[in-house]
Amino acid sequence: MRFMVIVKATPEQDKQAALPDPELLLEMGKYNEELGKAGVLLALDGLQPTSKGARVRFSGGSHTVIDGPFTEAKEIIAGFSILQVKSLEEAIEWVKRAPNCNPDGDSEVEVRQVFEMEDFAPVLTEEQIQHKVAKRAQLPNQTANK
Amino acid sequence: MRFLCISRGAKAEDVTSIPEIEIHQLYEQPAK
Numbered sequence: 417m418r419f420m421v422i423v424k425a426t427p428e429q430d431k432q433a434a435l436p437d438p439e440l441l442l443e444m445g446k447y448n449e450e451l452g453k454a455g456v457l458l459a460l461d462g463l464q465p466t467s468k469g470a471r472v473r474f475s476g477g478s479h480t481v482i483d484g485p486f487t488e489a490k491e492i493i494a495g496f497s498i499l500q501v502k503s504l505e506e507a508i509e510w511v512k513r514a515p516n517c518n519p520d521g522d523s524e525v526e527v528r529q530v531f532e533m534e535d536f537a538p539v540l541t542e543e544q545i546q547h548k549v550a551k552r553a554q555l556p557n558q559t560a561n562k
Numbered sequence: 563m564r565f566l567c568i569s570r571g572a573k574a575e576d577v578t579s580i581p582e583i584e585i586h587q588l589y590e591q592p593a594k
Contacts, residue, residue, distance in 0.1 A: 461566065
C-alpha cells in the first residue's frame with residue numbers, strides 16, 4: 417500500500433521564504449537515501465513558498481483564484497513523499513526516523529493512505545477500473561504498481 | 563516548472579467534497 421507523507425512548515429517559515437538550512441538538507445538527503453535503499457520511496461518533492469502558488473476555490477459552478485502567499489493558513493505544506501510499505505505502522509516507523517524539519521522547534525508530518533484503483537470497486541465496474549489503470553500507467557511519474 | 567495540485571476536502575471523512583485546490587510550485591534540482 418502507498419502512503420503520502422506530508423511535511424508541514426509553519427506560516428513563519430513560509431513567510432521567510434528562505435531555502436532550507438544546508439545541514440538539514442544534507443540530513444534529509446541521507447534519510448531519503450535510506451528510504452531509497454530500502455525500496456520504499458516512490459516519489460518526493462519539496463514545495464516552494466506559497467508566495468509562488470495559488471488557491472482555486474470552487475463554489476457551485478464558479479471558482480475564485482486566490483494568489484499566494486497563503487497568509488491565513490495555519491499550516492503550510494512544505495514537501496511530500498510517497499512511500500510503498502505494508503502498513504500504516506511501517507510508514508509511521510519510517511517517518512519517525514526522519515529529521516525534524518524545524519530543528520529548533522515543533523513540526524508535524526501527516527501520513528495519509530493513497531487510494532488504489534481497486535478501492536473504487538464498490539462504485540466503478542472492473543472495465544472502468546482497468547481503463548483508469550491503463551490511463552494512469554501512461555503518466556510519466558505515476559507511482560502506482562511499482 | 564512543475565506544480566503540485568492538492569485537492570483540499572471540506573470534511574475529514576468525505577474525500578469527494580473538494581471545495582479548494584492548492585497549487586504549489588516545486589523545487590527543481592540543479593541542471594546536471
